[in-house]
Amino acid sequence: MTPVKGPAANRVRLWDLPVRIVHWSFAGLIPALWWTAENDEMAWHMRLGTVLLGLLVFRILWGFAGSSTARFANFVRSPGAVFRYLASLFGKGPHALSIGHNAAGGWSVVALLGLMSLQVSLGLVAGDPDYGSAGPLNHLVGFEFAYDATEWHTELVFNLILVFVGLHLVAIAFYRIVRRDNIIAPMVTGSRPVPQGFTGMTPAPAWRILACALAALVLVAWIWLGA
Template identity: 65%
Template sequence: MTEGPAQTRIRLWDLPVRLCHWSFVGLIPALWWTAENDEMTWHMRLGLALAALLTFRVLWGFVGSSTARFTNFVRGPVAVVRHLASLGKPGHDVTVGHNAAGGWSVLALLGAMALQVALGLISGDPDYGAAGPLYDLAGFELAYEATDWHTEVGFNLILAVIGLHLAAIIFYRTVKRDNLVAPMVTGSRSALAGTKGMAPVAAWRALICAGIGIGFAIWLGMGAPPLTS
């Protein structure tokens, strides 16, 4: 019996990336539920929490571990086409981080959530007891348009991107025999011996990014007051 290539375990995702990922998984349905049940106080609180997480993830995409950085997984159209063409071939190659198509999926999801948060900040109507913290800066007409986009277009856009994301996960699991979910839980996966895993960075970077994200969300919740008197 011929043995297969030697395998080893490599680190793939750091803890901040995994916490962000699963926090997004929990926040999106929670935001939908609070909106559907007119729990607008909690809806706005969760929206600000999402704003803090998005800010953290964007910052972490520049100063975080190697697989978290945008420069590691955002590729041009040629790389995306090559990756998509390789999907029809048997077997799979372990990508240390997001593949070329997955990288753009990450950007699309972050962008859709950021757009939804931005719309929510200026949405609503104070006469009905619910208005985003930046409503006064936007004015009635812009807030009216933003409310329509926030309740219809923005959320449906997020659902569409999530649907593509889930479809890719199912495809990889059933066709390519590659479990993409488990590494996002454990932070590691099997790879060919000699494969270089994630390059970590100091924990203080995550603490600074988290502080900036939380501070930014608090500032938004206060109505974005001027930082100087």
């Protein structure tokens, strides 16, 4: 999004509170989960992993039932749209203004949600109960699968998550330095200036927040009890 200043600017709501809470929770949970695993604090690692599971379930549900900018239908675009956006971003055409995630950022969101969901799923079955550290669904898989899941959980998938987090940080720096656009501030305040004629997000009713949160809580509780 191109920064807008002056009398033509109109401040609109961009991100709802659930999206912002989930976003910053992810930012805090990923390093916390890494630290607890590295320091063999597995009880806390599994508790935090369960919180991450609940947030992921909520965010996926919110991607279908939430406010307009939170919905996957709003930001998952075709490969052609991604190419055109990237071309405009690097000066090969007019820079497209989008209310919400742009075409490239939308796929980044999907990739991170997918990788974190895979990481949590592997963690649910990973470990070895003989060593006192196993996911709540470890009993549903065989030893060899649990061993492989542990390897993927601790190495491959986690490293892929780090790659996408790194790309996310690079994109933030690019927008701030090259495009002169602070894309962090709207994720804190929920709003940003846009040109006249652009409208902000369409909010979702509060009951949908409660319904998605309850569904996530029920699923997490069921899994925590061993499904």
